[in-house]
Amino acid sequence: MSDALSQAARSGALLVREPDRRVLSVTGPDRATWLNGVVTCDVAALAPGQAAFGLLLSKLGKIHTDVYVLASAGALLLACAPGTLELATTELERMLVMEDAELGPPAIEHTCFALHGPRSAELAEAANGVSGVVSGALDRSGLGGAVLLVPRAGADALAAELAGRGAVVATDAAWQTLRVERRIGLFGIDYGAGDNPHEAGLDRSAVSWNKGCYLGQEVVFMQDARGKLKRRLVQLGLALPAPPPGALVLTPEGETAGEVRSSAESPLSGGAVALARVKAPHFEPGARLAVGGAPAVVRSEPV
Numbered sequence: 001m002s003d004a005l006s007q008a009a010r011s012g013a014l015l016v017r018e019p020d021r022r023v024l025s026v027t028g029p030d031r032a033t034w035l036n037g038v039v040t041c042d043v044a045a046l047a048p049g050q051a052a053f054g055l056l057l058s059k060l061g062k063i064h065t066d067v068y069v070l071a072s073a074g075a076l077l078l079a080c081a082p083g084t085l086e087l088a089t090t091e092l093e094r095m096l097v098m099e100d101a102e103l104g105p106p107a108i109e110h111t112c113f114a115l116h117g118p119r120s121a122e123l124a125e126a127a128n129g130v131s132g133v134v135s136g137a138l139d140r141s142g143l144g145g146a147v148l149l150v151p152r153a154g155a156d157a158l159a160a161e162l163a164g165r166g167a168v169v170a171t172d173a174a175w176q177t178l179r180v181e182r183r184i185g186l187f188g189i190d191y192g193a194g195d196n197p198h199e200a201g202l203d204r205s206a207v208s209w210n211k212g213c214y215l216g217q218e219v220v221f222m223q224d225a226r227g228k229l230k231r232r233l234v235q236l237g238l239a240l241p242a243p244p245p246g247a248l249v250l251t252p253e254g255e256t257a258g259e260v261r262s263s264a265e266s267p268l269s270g271g272a273v274a275l276a277r278v279k280a281p282h283f284e285p286g287a288r289l290a291v292g293g294a295p296a297v298v299r300s301e302p303v
Helices: 002-011 029-037 086-095 119-127 152-164 172-181 215-228
Strands: 014-018 023-026 049-057 063-071 076-080 101-106 110-116 132-137 143-152 231-238 248-250 256-266 271-279 287-293 296-299
Touching: 002 014, 002 172, 014 152, 014 172, 023 029, 023 086, 029 076, 049 086, 063 086, 063 132, 063 143, 063 152, 076 086, 076 110, 076 143, 086 101, 110 119, 110 152, 119 132, 119 143, 119 152, 143 152, 172 256, 172 271, 231 287, 271 287
Parallel strands: 049 132
Antiparallel strands: 014 110, 023 076, 023 101, 049 063, 063 076, 110 143, 132 143, 231 271, 231 296, 248 256, 248 287, 256 271, 287 296
């Protein structure tokens, strides 16, 4: 990532397009209480200008999709992970029984923007003046953040307006570096339908531990109480060059411990970083491993 893009994410705002997320709308008086009993994040008191990141799970606690949930004046909008809209719609419709809530596509088609960096909330608030835009503060990187749902017809114009206000539009390479540095996995790449929240490394960022029941909650709670995992998505620190996806992660004895899912060169770390699925007991912070014959270590903190 160039110095300008790195600086944008850490002192300004980096604008990332997520055009493959598709949006569902939940309306009706019971929308918040019903949805709160379905997804892992707390949406009961979500107000306009706020957003949450959560998961839709199976009854066995496996991830169907991840979602951004944003509140508008009369609806809750769910931006689903790429390729999961049909499944999410089917599962959510199945759970709508007696509630006074309706599920369907929003009145206008949206594209999804994410902002990362300390100026994100400021820029998202400025975008609220544009017709049809719904935004909410959401910090997934630890640097500050927001999510915007923008009418598709006006997406390019809004991106240009935000750039004029100081946002830096991310290249694919810049977003790859930032998300791997900040341990932001992607559904379908770093984790997927075979994983539970703990295995995906999302148990503390996408799960509310203070609210009531949701689908799969008992399994997630028992997993947390037992504290035993077969595998987990972790961040590795490595020397350059960054290893390719699929590269094997080995123990010092040469046994296979996992595989790399995403990687990037990281000037801030002085080397490379990777997101890797690693088997127990080798995913604990500080564990010494190897990738491609070079040393690797499980990092305790993001870059």
